[in-house]
Amino acid sequence: MNSSIPSGVWNAIDYEQLAPRHMDAGRLAYVAGGCGWDTAVAANRAAFAAWAIVPRLLRDVRGGHTRLTLGGLELPHPLLLAPVAHQRLAHPDAEIATACAAQATGTCLVASTLSSCTLEAIAAASGPARWFQLYLQPERAHTQGLLRRAEAAGYCAIVLTLDASIQLASRSALRAGFAMPADCAPANLATYPAPAAAPLAEGDSRIFQGAMRHAPTWDDLHWLLGVARLPVWVKGVLHPDDARALQAAGVAGLIVSNHGGRSLDGAPAALHALPAVRAAVGEGYPVLLDGGVRSGADAFKALALGANAVLIGRLQMYALAVAGALGVAHMLQLLTEELHACMAQAGCALLCDITPDCLAPQTPC
Ligand SMILES: Cc1cc2nc3c(=O)[nH]c(=O)nc-3n(C[C@H](O)[C@H](O)[C@H](O)COP(=O)(O)O)c2cc1C
Numbered sequence: 050m051n052s053s054i055p056s057g058v059w060n061a062i063d064y065e066q067l068a069p070r071h072m073d074a075g076r077l078a079y080v081a082g083g084c085g086w087d088t089a090v091a092a093n094r095a096a097f098a099a100w101a102i103v104p105r106l107l108r109d110v111r112g113g114h115t116r117l118t119l120g121g122l123e124l125p126h127p128l129l130l131a132p133v134a135h136q137r138l139a140h141p142d143a144e145i146a147t148a149c150a151a152q153a154t155g156t157c158l159v160a161s162t163l164s165s166c167t168l169e170a171i172a173a174a175s176g177p178a179r180w181f182q183l184y185l186q187p188e189r190a191h192t193q194g195l196l197r198r199a200e201a202a203g204y205c206a207i208v209l210t211l212d213a214s215i216q217l218a219s220r221s222a223l224r225a226g227f228a229m230p231a232d233c234a235p236a237n238l239a240t241y242p243a244p245a246a247a248p249l250a251e252g253d254s255r256i257f258q259g260a261m262r263h264a265p266t267w268d269d270l271h272w273l274l275g276v277a278r279l280p281v282w283v284k285g286v287l288h289p290d291d292a293r294a295l296q297a298a299g300v301a302g303l304i305v306s307n308h309g310g311r312s313l314d315g316a317p318a319a320l321h322a323l324p325a326v327r328a329a330v331g332e333g334y335p336v337l338l339d340g341g342v343r344s345g346a347d348a349f350k351a352l353a354l355g356a357n358a359v360l361i362g363r364l365q366m367y368a369l370a371v372a373g374a375l376g377v378a379h380m381l382q383l384l385t386e387e388l389h390a391c392m393a394q395a396g397c398a399l400l401c402d403i404t405p406d407c408l409a410p411q412t413p414c
Contacts, residue, residue: 053372053375054372054375054376054379055067055371055372058371058379058383059383060344060383060387061343061344061345061364061368061380061381061383061384061387062343062344062364064364064367064368064371064376064380065343065363065364065367067367067371068080068366068367068370068371070371071139071370071371072138072139072370074225075222075225075226075227075228076138076139076227077225078219078221078222078224078225078227079138079219079222079225079227079229080138080139080363080366080367081221081363082219082220082221082222082311083219083309083310083311083314084216084217084218084219084310084311084312084313084314085217085219085220085314085315086220086314087219087220087221087310087314088310088314088315089307089310089311089312089313089314089315089316089317089318090309090310090311090341091310092307092310092316092317092318092321093307093309093310093318093319093320093340093341094341094343095318096318096319096320096321096341097320097341097342097343097346097347097350098411098413099410099411099413100350100353100354100408100409100410100411101408101409101410101411102346102349102350102353102391102394102395102407102408103395103406103407103408103409104394104395104396105394105395105396105407106396108396108398109398110392110393110396110397110398111398112398113389113392113393113397113398113399114398114399115127115385115388115389115392115400117357117358117400119157119335119357119358120180120205120206120280120282120301120302120335121205121280122157122177122178122205124155124156124157124178124358125154125155125156125385126155126156126381126385126388127348127352127356127357127358127359127388127400128156128348128358128359128360128361128381128384128385128388129156129157129158129159129180129337129358129359129360129361130147130151130156130157130158130159130360130361130365130377130381131159131309131339131360131361131362131365132159132160132161132162132182132208132210132284133161133362133363133365133366134161134162134163134164134165134235135163135164135165135229135233135235136164136165136166136366136369137165137166137230137232137233138165138230138233138366139366139367139369139370140369140370140373142373142374143164143165143166144160144161144164144165144166144170144171144174145166145170145171145174146369146373146374146377147365147369147374147377148160148171148172148174148175148179149174149175149374149378150374150375150376150377150378150381151175151176151178151179151377152174152175152176153374153378154378154381154382154385155176155178156176156178156381157178157179157180158171158175158176158178158179158180159179159180159181159182159208159360160172160175160179160180160181160182160204161182162181162182162183162184162195162235162237162238163184163235163237163238164235164236164237165232165233165234165235165236166236167236167237168181168195168198168199168202168204168237169198169202170236172202172203172204177203177205178205179203179204179205180204180205180206180207180208180282181195181199181202181204181206181207181208182207182208182209182210182284183195183196183199183207183208183209183210183273184210184213185209185263185265185269185273186238186241186263187243187244187263188241188244189272191238191241192273193276194240194241195237196273196276196277196278196279198237199279200278200279204279205279205280206279206280206281206282206301207273207277207279207280207281207282208281208282208283208284208304209270209273209281209282209283209284210283210284210285210308211265211270211283211284211285212284212285212287212306212307212308212312212313213285213308213311213312214260214261214263214264214265215256215260215261215264215312216308216311216312217314219311247262267298270283270295270298270300271298274298274299274300280301280302281299281300281301282300282301282302282303282304282335282337283295283300283303283304284303284304284306285304285306285307285308285312286303286304286305286306286322286326287305287306287307287316287317287319287322287326288322288326289325289326289328289329290329292326292329292330292336293329293330296329296330296334301335302334302335302336302337302357303326303330303334303335303336303337304336304337304338304339304360305319305322305323305326305336305337305338305339305340305356306319306338306339306340306360307319307322307340308340309339309340309341309362309363310340318340318341319338319339319340319341320338320340320341320350320351320354323336323338323351323354323355323356324354324355324405326355327354327355327356328355335357336355336356336357337356337357337358337359337360338351338356338359338360339359339360339361339362340362342359342360342361342362342364343364344384344387345383345384345385345386345387345388345389345390345391346387346388346391347359348384348387348388349388349391349392349395349403349407350408352400352403353403353404353405353407353408354405354408355405361380361381361384364380364384365377365380367380368380395407
């Protein structure tokens with residue numbers, strides 16, 4: 050099933066165009082949607098369109114490459130696979146197929162707490178460049194259980210996602226009647242029973258005293274940094290003050306992200322938030338970005354505005370749905386070549402040559 054690359058895929062973004070032929074309307078709406086009216090999803094994409102890449106002439110780029118060192122890993126390119134939950138929605142092989150593609154292309158994969166396959170099975174299929182994305186669990190013993198399992202399975206870093214304590218449903222997914230199928234349930238959490246929901250007292254808010262009851266606080270972060278044996282990155286940073294405080298707390302690096310527009314409808318575009326976060330933490334501290342990256346040109350723009358690397362979210366689900374592991378590997382190869390082409394035309398042989406002056410504001414058409 051889905052084991053060859055279909056015709057009509059010339060660019061990575063073509064997988065997005067083809068996905069509707071391979072996913073039913075409900076699954077597609079769940080993956081493509083954000084939250085509420087999907088305004089933050091649109092903002093992520095529009096932010097990239099606000100910049101142009103300025104061609105430069107006569108520069109010798111014959112020694113060019115995109116290799117980098119990130120979190121102690123030697124990587125061939127600055128594209129990571131973002132943590133994306135419930136991948137069986139896209140393909141029966143789910144995260145195992147994605148992990149095979151990551152291994153084949155040398156890409157760093159970030160496995161989600163909410164994956165359809167266990168973190169151990171994903172680790173067995175992936176290459177050495179693998180990080181584990183952690184959602185803090187209501188019980189600290191369960192969080193510690195996940196940490197110990199990730200360490201034992203050879204993950205190299207923990208990516209703590211902090212922007213999704215509460216996620217409003219996407220209206221487009223609701224309208225499409227989407228319900229999570231049983232075989233997409235989070236395999237990692239099967240052995241950690243959810244605590245019984247405590248009843249709300251009269252006058253309590255369903256949000257403050259309800260959904261946010263177990264939401265992480267700074268105390269939880271300090272606790273985690275004390276018990277984790279792997280470097281801890283934080284995903285979901287948009288405010289420069291948070292960035293500074295996380296850096297000071299000892300976090301290994303930051304991921305500027307609005308969760309692909311799936312957490313707060315009306316959140317700033319990740320790309321717009323990036324320069325202020327970079328300025329807050331200074332050069333030399335790792336900052337990644339995700340949200341809206343659909344091409345090598347988008348990756349180039351994020352690197353120019355201060356990211357060390359970018360993560361690819363929905364495109365991996367689309368490529369997985371269209372052509373399984375082969376599709377994900379092909380999508381990554383296309384993105385890498387698109388980035389090479391942008392670098393060559395902008396006169397950048399190395400990632401460190403990609404600077405803000407490679408960009409110019411783009412006048413809307
Ligand atoms: C279907 C889906 C599931 C996701 N699951 C997770 C998750 O489990 N953990 C997490 O930190 N982010 C999750 N994300 C967010 C991605 O890691 C990433 O921030 C986002 O997809 C980037 O935007 P893009 O899809 O435009 O590339 C998910 C995104 C999608 C689309």
